[in-house]
Amino acid sequence: MAAFSTPKFKLFLAVLILVVLGGTAAIFVGYRGIMNKSDTFVSGIRDSANISIGNVHQTSTRNGVKEWILEAVSVRYLNEKKQAVFDNLAVTFFLKSENKVHLTGNKGILKTDSNDIEVTGNVVIKDKDCELQTEKLYYKHHQRTLSSQAPVKVTGSAFNLSADSMVFDLKTNKTVFEGNVKGTLGGNITM
Amino acid sequence: GETAADPGNDKGKIRISAKTLVSDSEAKYAEFTGNVRAIQGNTVITSDRLRVFYKAVSGNKQKPVSGEQAIEKIVAEGNVKIKFDNKVAETEHAVYTTKDKVLVLSGPGSKLISGNNSISGSKITLYRAEGRIKFESNSDKPVEAVLYPGENGIK
Numbered sequence: 001m002a003a004f005s006t007p008k009f010k011l012f013l014a015v016l017i018l019v020v021l022g023g024t025a026a027i028f029v030g031y032r033g034i035m036n037k038s039d040t041f042v043s044g045i046r047d048s049a050n051i052s053i054g055n056v057h058q059t060s061t062r063n064g065v066k067e068w069i070l071e072a073v074s075v076r077y078l079n080e081k082k083q084a085v086f087d088n089l090a091v092t093f094f095l096k097s098e099n100k101v102h103l104t105g106n107k108g109i110l111k112t113d114s115n116d117i118e119v120t121g122n123v124v125i126k127d128k129d130c131e132l133q134t135e136k137l138y139y140k141h142h143q144r145t146l147s148s149q150a151p152v153k154v155t156g157s158a159f160n161l162s163a164d165s166m167v168f169d170l171k172t173n174k175t176v177f178e179g180n181v182k183g184t185l186g187g188n189i190t191m
Numbered sequence: 192g193e194t195a196a197d198p199g200n201d202k203g204k205i206r207i208s209a210k211t212l213v214s215d216s217e218a219k220y221a222e223f224t225g226n227v228r229a230i231q232g233n234t235v236i237t238s239d240r241l242r243v244f245y246k247a248v249s250g251n252k253q254k255p256v257s258g259e260q261a262i263e264k265i266v267a268e269g270n271v272k273i274k275f276d277n278k279v280a281e282t283e284h285a286v287y288t289t290k291d292k293v294l295v296l297s298g299p300g301s302k303l304i305s306g307n308n309s310i311s312g313s314k315i316t317l318y319r320a321e322g323r324i325k326f327e328s329n330s331d332k333p334v335e336a337v338l339y340p341g342e343n344g345i346k
Contacts, residue, residue: 097217157261158245158261159261161212172217175213175214175216176212176213176214177212177214179210181207181209181210181212181223182206183207183223184206184207185206185207
């Protein structure tokens with residue numbers, strides 16, 4: 001029993017008590033910290049994914065005329081940001097000339113206030129004549145234009161071309177390519 | 192960039208470069224503007240604007256439309272220079288129609304140069320399939336020819 005009353009043992013006991021007290025304080029402080037953040041954490045969850053839906057089908061009409069149909073594997077509606085974030089989306093645009101334009105991409109952000117859409121990742125646009133590839137594309141609902149400030153590549157039955165940027169007007173079916181335009185036309189035409 | 196004429200390239204294809212391109216699917220044309228350069232085999236066209244008119248491409252897969260059926264007409268405007276065979280055509284306005292392979296140069300300063308020889312006229316028509324060239328004048332500008340003896344003339 002004498003061993004328990006030696007100065008060395010008393011010192012060991014004091015240190016042990018200090019360590020236990022310190023540990024308890026640390027855990028308490030850490031827990032408070034998490035608790036404080038939890039409100040913002042929870043509201044963050046609340047903000048970032050109000051609703052998450054799989055297999056989406058969304059149609060946009062104007063004056064009773066169908067303008068586009070959007071389908072996606074999933075969507076997350078972000079109330080606060082007025083956005084809907086789509087994964088693996090496909091959009092079909094209906095043109096005045098009865099033609100259709102098909103747009104696909106890895107990810108799309110629909111601004112629910114303006115109906116503008118930003119599409120990124122493996123973006124492909126197809127119509128009956130050709131196919132356009134780029135990495136980032138904007139659909140401006142009010143102007144009814146599809147535009148890309150990223151390099152674009154277009155391939156068609158008798159031509160292919162590339163450019164630094166482009167704007168496609170869905171109303172007039174006209175496309176403007178700007179910067180470094182390079183194209184190859186036709187097959188057996190001899191000038 | 193590629194050389195003036197790149198014999199190695201695919202003779203059939205026309206390679207075009209420019210600053211801007213406007214493509215109108217309704218009116219079926221594509222207009223290149225700004226330092227336009229079009230190359231096919233040994234033929235090189237440079238101009239301010241180049242407009243390519245094409246035909247509606249039929250959609251069936253069994254009979255894909257060849258390039259020739261797709262392009263109907265090519266119009267070059269503004270500082271037009273066309274190098275082909277051993278000749279250079281200079282004009283402000285050139286129209287090439289694929290169906291009959293006819294190239295028409297019109298407007299002031301239209302001229303055909305071959306070596307030191309040159310012939311100018313208000314309208315020059317080159318029948319590419321037949322190798323025939325017609326020079327026409329108008330009321331205020333006759334056809335003018337500068338030919339050096341001992342050379343091959345304009346062939």
